[in-house]
Amino acid sequence: MKQLLTAAGLALLFSACSVNYEKTKSGIAYKIFKGKGGEKLKAGEYVKFNADIRIIERDTTLNTTMGRVPAYAMVDTSKRTEYSFMEIISKCSVGDSTVFILSVDSLIKRNMINPADKSFKKGDRITCKIKILKAFKSEQDVEPDYKQESELEKAREIKEVEKYLADKGIKAEKTKNGAFVEVQSAGEGIKAETGKEASVMYRGYLMTNNSSVFDTNMDSTKGHTDPYKVQVGTGSVIPGWEEALPYFGKGGKGRIFVPAMLAYGMQARPEIPAYSNLIFDIEVKDVNAPAPPPAAAPAVPGLPGGGQGQSH
Missing domain, CATH: 3.10.50.40 (Chitinase A; domain 3)
Structure with a gap:
Protein backbone atom coordinates (compact mmCIF):
# COMPACT_ATOMS: atom_id res chain seq x y z
CA MET A 1 0.00 0.00 0.00
CA LYS A 2 1.35 3.44 -0.85
CA GLN A 3 2.31 5.46 2.19
CA LEU A 4 -0.19 8.18 3.07
CA LEU A 5 0.85 11.78 3.23
CA THR A 6 0.87 12.98 6.82
CA ALA A 7 -1.50 15.77 7.80
CA ALA A 8 1.47 18.08 8.34
CA GLY A 9 2.73 17.19 4.89
CA LEU A 10 -0.64 17.94 3.39
CA ALA A 11 -0.79 21.29 5.15
CA LEU A 12 2.63 22.18 3.77
CA LEU A 13 1.60 21.01 0.32
CA PHE A 14 -1.46 23.24 0.35
CA SER A 15 0.41 26.30 1.64
CA ALA A 16 3.37 25.89 -0.71
CA CYS A 17 1.51 24.97 -3.86
CA SER A 18 -1.87 26.63 -3.43
CA VAL A 19 -1.67 27.97 -6.97
CA ASN A 20 -2.13 24.38 -8.22
CA TYR A 21 -5.29 23.81 -6.21
CA GLU A 22 -8.76 24.61 -7.40
CA LYS A 23 -11.84 25.63 -5.46
CA THR A 24 -15.40 24.46 -5.79
CA LYS A 25 -18.25 26.97 -5.90
CA SER A 26 -18.90 26.29 -2.22
CA GLY A 27 -15.26 27.03 -1.31
CA ILE A 28 -13.55 23.63 -0.95
CA ALA A 29 -9.87 23.70 -1.93
CA TYR A 30 -9.06 20.49 -3.79
CA LYS A 31 -6.62 18.76 -6.08
CA ILE A 32 -7.43 15.75 -8.30
CA PHE A 33 -4.59 13.42 -9.31
CA LYS A 34 -5.64 11.68 -12.51
CA GLY A 35 -5.46 7.92 -12.82
CA LYS A 36 -5.13 5.83 -15.95
CA GLY A 37 -8.11 7.15 -17.84
CA GLY A 38 -10.87 5.34 -15.99
CA GLU A 39 -14.55 5.94 -16.62
CA LYS A 40 -15.94 9.29 -15.47
CA LEU A 41 -18.33 8.91 -12.55
CA LYS A 42 -21.99 9.58 -13.34
CA ALA A 43 -24.83 10.75 -11.14
CA GLY A 44 -26.89 7.82 -9.85
CA GLU A 45 -24.00 5.34 -10.08
CA TYR A 46 -22.38 3.87 -6.99
CA VAL A 47 -18.72 4.46 -6.24
CA LYS A 48 -16.29 2.37 -4.19
CA PHE A 49 -13.45 4.33 -2.59
CA ASN A 50 -10.86 4.45 0.15
CA ALA A 51 -10.74 7.51 2.37
CA ASP A 52 -8.43 8.88 5.04
CA ILE A 53 -9.84 11.81 7.03
CA ARG A 54 -7.82 13.77 9.56
CA ILE A 55 -7.75 17.02 11.54
CA ILE A 56 -4.69 18.91 10.30
CA GLU A 57 -3.98 20.90 13.44
CA ARG A 58 -3.68 17.82 15.71
CA ASP A 59 -2.91 15.11 13.12
CA THR A 60 -5.92 13.24 14.51
CA THR A 61 -7.52 10.51 12.41
CA LEU A 62 -11.29 10.90 12.25
CA ASN A 63 -11.88 7.95 9.94
CA THR A 64 -9.93 5.76 7.56
CA THR A 65 -10.77 2.83 5.34
CA MET A 66 -7.16 2.19 4.36
CA GLY A 67 -6.48 -1.51 4.82
CA ARG A 68 -10.13 -2.04 5.84
CA VAL A 69 -13.49 -2.28 4.07
CA PRO A 70 -13.73 0.48 1.44
CA ALA A 71 -16.60 2.95 1.53
CA TYR A 72 -19.49 2.94 -0.95
CA ALA A 73 -21.79 5.81 -1.91
CA MET A 74 -24.19 6.85 -4.62
CA VAL A 75 -22.81 9.63 -6.82
CA ASP A 76 -24.91 12.73 -6.22
CA THR A 77 -24.43 15.96 -8.17
CA SER A 78 -27.36 17.86 -6.66
CA LYS A 79 -27.12 21.11 -4.69
CA ARG A 80 -27.52 19.27 -1.38
CA THR A 81 -23.96 17.91 -1.71
CA GLU A 82 -22.40 21.38 -1.50
CA TYR A 83 -19.39 21.54 0.81
CA SER A 84 -19.17 17.77 1.21
CA PHE A 85 -16.87 15.02 -0.04
CA MET A 86 -19.41 14.20 -2.75
CA GLU A 87 -18.88 17.58 -4.38
CA ILE A 88 -15.30 16.45 -5.08
CA ILE A 89 -15.99 12.78 -5.87
CA SER A 90 -18.49 13.75 -8.56
CA LYS A 91 -15.62 15.44 -10.43
CA CYS A 92 -13.50 12.25 -10.48
CA SER A 93 -13.05 9.20 -12.67
CA VAL A 94 -12.30 5.62 -11.64
CA GLY A 95 -8.63 5.41 -10.67
CA ASP A 96 -8.31 9.07 -9.65
CA SER A 97 -7.11 10.24 -6.25
CA THR A 98 -8.04 13.53 -4.65
CA VAL A 99 -7.02 15.63 -1.66
CA PHE A 100 -9.21 18.41 -0.26
CA ILE A 101 -9.70 20.50 2.87
CA LEU A 102 -12.88 21.36 4.76
CA SER A 103 -13.18 24.14 7.33
CA VAL A 104 -14.80 23.12 10.63
CA ASP A 105 -16.11 26.68 11.01
CA SER A 106 -17.83 26.41 7.62
CA LEU A 107 -19.25 22.97 8.47
CA ILE A 108 -20.70 24.34 11.71
CA LYS A 109 -22.15 27.36 9.89
CA ARG A 110 -23.83 24.98 7.43
CA ASN A 111 -25.22 22.86 10.32
CA MET A 112 -23.14 19.89 9.15
CA ILE A 113 -21.29 19.61 12.50
CA ASN A 114 -22.82 20.04 15.95
CA PRO A 115 -21.04 22.95 17.68
CA ALA A 116 -21.17 20.93 20.93
CA ASP A 117 -19.09 18.10 19.39
CA LYS A 118 -15.81 18.27 21.32
CA SER A 119 -13.98 16.34 18.57
CA PHE A 120 -13.61 19.65 16.74
CA LYS A 121 -12.31 23.09 17.67
CA LYS A 122 -12.88 26.50 16.13
CA GLY A 123 -10.41 27.01 13.33
CA ASP A 124 -9.80 23.30 12.72
CA ARG A 125 -9.35 22.08 9.17
CA ILE A 126 -10.26 18.58 8.03
CA THR A 127 -8.09 17.08 5.32
CA CYS A 128 -9.42 14.21 3.21
CA LYS A 129 -7.55 11.90 0.88
CA ILE A 130 -9.72 9.70 -1.36
CA LYS A 131 -8.86 7.03 -3.91
CA ILE A 132 -11.59 6.02 -6.38
CA LEU A 133 -11.51 2.22 -6.78
CA LYS A 134 -14.53 1.19 -8.83
CA ALA A 135 -17.96 2.25 -10.11
CA PHE A 136 -21.20 0.25 -10.16
CA LYS A 137 -24.37 0.84 -12.15
CA SER A 138 -26.76 -0.11 -9.36
CA GLU A 139 -26.99 -0.88 -5.65
CA GLN A 140 -27.54 -4.55 -6.51
CA ASP A 141 -24.13 -4.59 -8.17
CA VAL A 142 -22.55 -3.22 -4.99
CA GLU A 143 -23.83 -5.96 -2.68
CA PRO A 144 -21.59 -8.88 -3.80
CA ASP A 145 -18.53 -6.62 -3.84
CA TYR A 146 -19.25 -5.34 -0.33
CA LYS A 147 -19.82 -8.90 0.90
CA GLN A 148 -16.47 -9.99 -0.52
CA ALA A 289 -37.06 -20.88 28.47
CA PRO A 290 -38.16 -17.32 27.62
CA ALA A 291 -41.47 -16.08 28.95
CA PRO A 292 -44.29 -16.65 26.46
CA PRO A 293 -45.45 -13.54 24.58
CA PRO A 294 -48.65 -11.94 25.86
CA ALA A 295 -51.81 -13.43 24.40
CA ALA A 296 -53.15 -11.50 21.41
CA ALA A 297 -56.43 -9.70 21.87
CA PRO A 298 -59.33 -11.51 20.19
CA ALA A 299 -59.99 -10.33 16.66
CA VAL A 300 -62.99 -8.06 16.22
CA PRO A 301 -64.99 -8.57 13.02
CA GLY A 302 -64.67 -5.62 10.70
CA LEU A 303 -61.38 -4.37 12.19
CA PRO A 304 -57.87 -4.95 10.81
CA GLY A 305 -56.75 -8.47 11.67
CA GLY A 306 -60.31 -9.70 12.14
CA GLY A 307 -62.74 -11.23 9.72
CA GLN A 308 -64.97 -9.25 7.37
CA GLY A 309 -67.62 -7.18 9.09
CA GLN A 310 -71.10 -8.64 9.21
CA SER A 311 -74.41 -6.89 9.84
CA HIS A 312 -76.55 -8.17 12.66
Whole structure:
Protein backbone atom coordinates (compact mmCIF):
# COMPACT_ATOMS: atom_id res chain seq x y z
CA MET A 1 0.00 0.00 0.00
CA LYS A 2 1.35 3.44 -0.85
CA GLN A 3 2.31 5.46 2.19
CA LEU A 4 -0.19 8.18 3.07
CA LEU A 5 0.85 11.78 3.23
CA THR A 6 0.87 12.98 6.82
CA ALA A 7 -1.50 15.77 7.80
CA ALA A 8 1.47 18.08 8.34
CA GLY A 9 2.73 17.19 4.89
CA LEU A 10 -0.64 17.94 3.39
CA ALA A 11 -0.79 21.29 5.15
CA LEU A 12 2.63 22.18 3.77
CA LEU A 13 1.60 21.01 0.32
CA PHE A 14 -1.46 23.24 0.35
CA SER A 15 0.41 26.30 1.64
CA ALA A 16 3.37 25.89 -0.71
CA CYS A 17 1.51 24.97 -3.86
CA SER A 18 -1.87 26.63 -3.43
CA VAL A 19 -1.67 27.97 -6.97
CA ASN A 20 -2.13 24.38 -8.22
CA TYR A 21 -5.29 23.81 -6.21
CA GLU A 22 -8.76 24.61 -7.40
CA LYS A 23 -11.84 25.63 -5.46
CA THR A 24 -15.40 24.46 -5.79
CA LYS A 25 -18.25 26.97 -5.90
CA SER A 26 -18.90 26.29 -2.22
CA GLY A 27 -15.26 27.03 -1.31
CA ILE A 28 -13.55 23.63 -0.95
CA ALA A 29 -9.87 23.70 -1.93
CA TYR A 30 -9.06 20.49 -3.79
CA LYS A 31 -6.62 18.76 -6.08
CA ILE A 32 -7.43 15.75 -8.30
CA PHE A 33 -4.59 13.42 -9.31
CA LYS A 34 -5.64 11.68 -12.51
CA GLY A 35 -5.46 7.92 -12.82
CA LYS A 36 -5.13 5.83 -15.95
CA GLY A 37 -8.11 7.15 -17.84
CA GLY A 38 -10.87 5.34 -15.99
CA GLU A 39 -14.55 5.94 -16.62
CA LYS A 40 -15.94 9.29 -15.47
CA LEU A 41 -18.33 8.91 -12.55
CA LYS A 42 -21.99 9.58 -13.34
CA ALA A 43 -24.83 10.75 -11.14
CA GLY A 44 -26.89 7.82 -9.85
CA GLU A 45 -24.00 5.34 -10.08
CA TYR A 46 -22.38 3.87 -6.99
CA VAL A 47 -18.72 4.46 -6.24
CA LYS A 48 -16.29 2.37 -4.19
CA PHE A 49 -13.45 4.33 -2.59
CA ASN A 50 -10.86 4.45 0.15
CA ALA A 51 -10.74 7.51 2.37
CA ASP A 52 -8.43 8.88 5.04
CA ILE A 53 -9.84 11.81 7.03
CA ARG A 54 -7.82 13.77 9.56
CA ILE A 55 -7.75 17.02 11.54
CA ILE A 56 -4.69 18.91 10.30
CA GLU A 57 -3.98 20.90 13.44
CA ARG A 58 -3.68 17.82 15.71
CA ASP A 59 -2.91 15.11 13.12
CA THR A 60 -5.92 13.24 14.51
CA THR A 61 -7.52 10.51 12.41
CA LEU A 62 -11.29 10.90 12.25
CA ASN A 63 -11.88 7.95 9.94
CA THR A 64 -9.93 5.76 7.56
CA THR A 65 -10.77 2.83 5.34
CA MET A 66 -7.16 2.19 4.36
CA GLY A 67 -6.48 -1.51 4.82
CA ARG A 68 -10.13 -2.04 5.84
CA VAL A 69 -13.49 -2.28 4.07
CA PRO A 70 -13.73 0.48 1.44
CA ALA A 71 -16.60 2.95 1.53
CA TYR A 72 -19.49 2.94 -0.95
CA ALA A 73 -21.79 5.81 -1.91
CA MET A 74 -24.19 6.85 -4.62
CA VAL A 75 -22.81 9.63 -6.82
CA ASP A 76 -24.91 12.73 -6.22
CA THR A 77 -24.43 15.96 -8.17
CA SER A 78 -27.36 17.86 -6.66
CA LYS A 79 -27.12 21.11 -4.69
CA ARG A 80 -27.52 19.27 -1.38
CA THR A 81 -23.96 17.91 -1.71
CA GLU A 82 -22.40 21.38 -1.50
CA TYR A 83 -19.39 21.54 0.81
CA SER A 84 -19.17 17.77 1.21
CA PHE A 85 -16.87 15.02 -0.04
CA MET A 86 -19.41 14.20 -2.75
CA GLU A 87 -18.88 17.58 -4.38
CA ILE A 88 -15.30 16.45 -5.08
CA ILE A 89 -15.99 12.78 -5.87
CA SER A 90 -18.49 13.75 -8.56
CA LYS A 91 -15.62 15.44 -10.43
CA CYS A 92 -13.50 12.25 -10.48
CA SER A 93 -13.05 9.20 -12.67
CA VAL A 94 -12.30 5.62 -11.64
CA GLY A 95 -8.63 5.41 -10.67
CA ASP A 96 -8.31 9.07 -9.65
CA SER A 97 -7.11 10.24 -6.25
CA THR A 98 -8.04 13.53 -4.65
CA VAL A 99 -7.02 15.63 -1.66
CA PHE A 100 -9.21 18.41 -0.26
CA ILE A 101 -9.70 20.50 2.87
CA LEU A 102 -12.88 21.36 4.76
CA SER A 103 -13.18 24.14 7.33
CA VAL A 104 -14.80 23.12 10.63
CA ASP A 105 -16.11 26.68 11.01
CA SER A 106 -17.83 26.41 7.62
CA LEU A 107 -19.25 22.97 8.47
CA ILE A 108 -20.70 24.34 11.71
CA LYS A 109 -22.15 27.36 9.89
CA ARG A 110 -23.83 24.98 7.43
CA ASN A 111 -25.22 22.86 10.32
CA MET A 112 -23.14 19.89 9.15
CA ILE A 113 -21.29 19.61 12.50
CA ASN A 114 -22.82 20.04 15.95
CA PRO A 115 -21.04 22.95 17.68
CA ALA A 116 -21.17 20.93 20.93
CA ASP A 117 -19.09 18.10 19.39
CA LYS A 118 -15.81 18.27 21.32
CA SER A 119 -13.98 16.34 18.57
CA PHE A 120 -13.61 19.65 16.74
CA LYS A 121 -12.31 23.09 17.67
CA LYS A 122 -12.88 26.50 16.13
CA GLY A 123 -10.41 27.01 13.33
CA ASP A 124 -9.80 23.30 12.72
CA ARG A 125 -9.35 22.08 9.17
CA ILE A 126 -10.26 18.58 8.03
CA THR A 127 -8.09 17.08 5.32
CA CYS A 128 -9.42 14.21 3.21
CA LYS A 129 -7.55 11.90 0.88
CA ILE A 130 -9.72 9.70 -1.36
CA LYS A 131 -8.86 7.03 -3.91
CA ILE A 132 -11.59 6.02 -6.38
CA LEU A 133 -11.51 2.22 -6.78
CA LYS A 134 -14.53 1.19 -8.83
CA ALA A 135 -17.96 2.25 -10.11
CA PHE A 136 -21.20 0.25 -10.16
CA LYS A 137 -24.37 0.84 -12.15
CA SER A 138 -26.76 -0.11 -9.36
CA GLU A 139 -26.99 -0.88 -5.65
CA GLN A 140 -27.54 -4.55 -6.51
CA ASP A 141 -24.13 -4.59 -8.17
CA VAL A 142 -22.55 -3.22 -4.99
CA GLU A 143 -23.83 -5.96 -2.68
CA PRO A 144 -21.59 -8.88 -3.80
CA ASP A 145 -18.53 -6.62 -3.84
CA TYR A 146 -19.25 -5.34 -0.33
CA LYS A 147 -19.82 -8.90 0.90
CA GLN A 148 -16.47 -9.99 -0.52
CA GLU A 149 -14.66 -7.04 1.08
CA SER A 150 -16.36 -7.77 4.42
CA GLU A 151 -15.26 -11.40 4.32
CA LEU A 152 -11.68 -10.35 3.58
CA GLU A 153 -11.82 -7.97 6.55
CA LYS A 154 -13.18 -10.67 8.85
CA ALA A 155 -10.42 -13.06 7.74
CA ARG A 156 -7.79 -10.41 8.62
CA GLU A 157 -9.36 -9.90 12.04
CA ILE A 158 -9.58 -13.63 12.76
CA LYS A 159 -5.82 -13.87 12.11
CA GLU A 160 -5.28 -10.97 14.50
CA VAL A 161 -7.31 -12.75 17.21
CA GLU A 162 -5.52 -16.05 16.59
CA LYS A 163 -2.16 -14.30 16.95
CA TYR A 164 -3.31 -12.66 20.19
CA LEU A 165 -4.40 -16.01 21.62
CA ALA A 166 -1.16 -17.70 20.56
CA ASP A 167 0.98 -14.90 22.02
CA LYS A 168 -0.91 -15.09 25.33
CA GLY A 169 -0.98 -18.90 25.42
CA ILE A 170 -4.78 -18.93 25.63
CA LYS A 171 -6.63 -22.05 24.51
CA ALA A 172 -9.97 -21.14 22.96
CA GLU A 173 -12.38 -22.88 20.61
CA LYS A 174 -13.29 -21.24 17.31
CA THR A 175 -17.01 -20.87 16.56
CA LYS A 176 -18.54 -21.43 13.14
CA ASN A 177 -18.01 -17.85 11.95
CA GLY A 178 -14.80 -16.97 13.75
CA ALA A 179 -15.38 -15.90 17.36
CA PHE A 180 -13.28 -17.70 19.98
CA VAL A 181 -14.52 -19.08 23.30
CA GLU A 182 -12.41 -19.89 26.34
CA VAL A 183 -14.58 -22.07 28.57
CA GLN A 184 -13.31 -21.77 32.15
CA SER A 185 -16.42 -23.51 33.53
CA ALA A 186 -19.15 -24.93 31.30
CA GLY A 187 -21.84 -24.62 33.96
CA GLU A 188 -24.66 -27.09 34.41
CA GLY A 189 -28.07 -27.93 33.06
CA ILE A 190 -29.36 -26.75 29.72
CA LYS A 191 -27.07 -24.66 27.54
CA ALA A 192 -27.81 -21.11 26.45
CA GLU A 193 -28.79 -22.27 22.97
CA THR A 194 -31.09 -20.70 20.41
CA GLY A 195 -34.54 -20.19 21.89
CA LYS A 196 -33.31 -19.95 25.50
CA GLU A 197 -33.02 -16.86 27.69
CA ALA A 198 -29.64 -16.36 29.35
CA SER A 199 -28.94 -14.00 32.25
CA VAL A 200 -25.38 -12.81 31.75
CA MET A 201 -22.84 -10.86 33.77
CA TYR A 202 -20.11 -9.41 31.57
CA ARG A 203 -17.09 -7.15 31.29
CA GLY A 204 -16.12 -5.91 27.82
CA TYR A 205 -12.76 -4.41 26.88
CA LEU A 206 -10.60 -3.75 23.85
CA MET A 207 -8.18 -6.46 22.74
CA THR A 208 -5.56 -3.77 22.17
CA ASN A 209 -5.96 -2.44 25.72
CA ASN A 210 -7.14 -4.86 28.40
CA SER A 211 -7.57 -2.04 30.91
CA SER A 212 -9.99 -0.19 28.63
CA VAL A 213 -13.36 -1.47 29.92
CA PHE A 214 -16.10 0.02 27.76
CA ASP A 215 -19.03 -1.61 29.57
CA THR A 216 -19.71 -3.98 32.46
CA ASN A 217 -22.38 -5.06 34.90
CA MET A 218 -19.92 -6.97 37.10
CA ASP A 219 -19.43 -3.82 39.20
CA SER A 220 -21.04 -0.40 39.45
CA THR A 221 -18.48 1.56 37.39
CA LYS A 222 -20.83 1.78 34.39
CA GLY A 223 -23.96 2.43 36.44
CA HIS A 224 -25.72 -0.94 36.12
CA THR A 225 -25.26 -4.25 37.92
CA ASP A 226 -28.33 -6.30 36.97
CA PRO A 227 -27.78 -9.45 34.86
CA TYR A 228 -28.25 -8.79 31.14
CA LYS A 229 -31.02 -10.97 29.74
CA VAL A 230 -30.43 -12.31 26.24
CA GLN A 231 -32.89 -14.26 24.13
CA VAL A 232 -30.37 -16.30 22.21
CA GLY A 233 -30.90 -16.55 18.46
CA THR A 234 -33.00 -13.40 18.07
CA GLY A 235 -30.18 -11.12 16.94
CA SER A 236 -30.51 -8.93 20.03
CA VAL A 237 -26.75 -9.09 20.70
CA ILE A 238 -23.62 -9.03 18.55
CA PRO A 239 -22.97 -12.17 16.45
CA GLY A 240 -19.94 -13.07 18.57
CA TRP A 241 -22.18 -13.44 21.62
CA GLU A 242 -24.83 -15.35 19.71
CA GLU A 243 -22.24 -17.96 18.72
CA ALA A 244 -20.49 -18.13 22.11
CA LEU A 245 -23.35 -18.29 24.63
CA PRO A 246 -24.41 -21.86 23.64
CA TYR A 247 -21.08 -23.09 25.09
CA PHE A 248 -22.35 -22.26 28.60
CA GLY A 249 -25.03 -23.42 31.01
CA LYS A 250 -26.10 -22.00 34.36
CA GLY A 251 -23.01 -20.99 36.33
CA GLY A 252 -20.79 -21.10 33.25
CA LYS A 253 -17.79 -18.77 33.12
CA GLY A 254 -15.30 -17.87 30.43
CA ARG A 255 -14.07 -15.37 27.91
CA ILE A 256 -15.23 -14.52 24.40
CA PHE A 257 -12.75 -13.13 21.87
CA VAL A 258 -14.67 -11.35 19.12
CA PRO A 259 -13.30 -10.13 15.76
CA ALA A 260 -14.62 -6.66 14.96
CA MET A 261 -16.84 -7.84 12.09
CA LEU A 262 -18.65 -10.12 14.57
CA ALA A 263 -19.03 -7.16 16.94
CA TYR A 264 -19.52 -3.54 15.85
CA GLY A 265 -17.38 -3.64 12.71
CA MET A 266 -16.74 -0.29 11.07
CA GLN A 267 -19.21 1.52 13.34
CA ALA A 268 -17.42 3.37 16.13
CA ARG A 269 -19.24 3.55 19.45
CA PRO A 270 -18.49 5.45 22.67
CA GLU A 271 -15.16 4.04 23.92
CA ILE A 272 -15.00 1.53 21.02
CA PRO A 273 -13.08 2.69 17.92
CA ALA A 274 -14.10 1.32 14.52
CA TYR A 275 -12.72 -2.14 13.70
CA SER A 276 -12.01 -3.04 17.33
CA ASN A 277 -11.52 -6.69 18.25
CA LEU A 278 -13.13 -7.19 21.64
CA ILE A 279 -12.84 -9.44 24.70
CA PHE A 280 -15.68 -10.23 27.10
CA ASP A 281 -15.41 -11.88 30.50
CA ILE A 282 -18.78 -13.54 31.05
CA GLU A 283 -20.67 -15.47 33.70
CA VAL A 284 -24.02 -17.04 32.85
CA LYS A 285 -26.14 -16.71 35.99
CA ASP A 286 -29.14 -18.63 34.66
CA VAL A 287 -30.64 -20.22 31.55
CA ASN A 288 -34.40 -20.55 31.09
CA ALA A 289 -37.06 -20.88 28.47
CA PRO A 290 -38.16 -17.32 27.62
CA ALA A 291 -41.47 -16.08 28.95
CA PRO A 292 -44.29 -16.65 26.46
CA PRO A 293 -45.45 -13.54 24.58
CA PRO A 294 -48.65 -11.94 25.86
CA ALA A 295 -51.81 -13.43 24.40
CA ALA A 296 -53.15 -11.50 21.41
CA ALA A 297 -56.43 -9.70 21.87
CA PRO A 298 -59.33 -11.51 20.19
CA ALA A 299 -59.99 -10.33 16.66
CA VAL A 300 -62.99 -8.06 16.22
CA PRO A 301 -64.99 -8.57 13.02
CA GLY A 302 -64.67 -5.62 10.70
CA LEU A 303 -61.38 -4.37 12.19
CA PRO A 304 -57.87 -4.95 10.81
CA GLY A 305 -56.75 -8.47 11.67
CA GLY A 306 -60.31 -9.70 12.14
CA GLY A 307 -62.74 -11.23 9.72
CA GLN A 308 -64.97 -9.25 7.37
CA GLY A 309 -67.62 -7.18 9.09
CA GLN A 310 -71.10 -8.64 9.21
CA SER A 311 -74.41 -6.89 9.84
CA HIS A 312 -76.55 -8.17 12.66
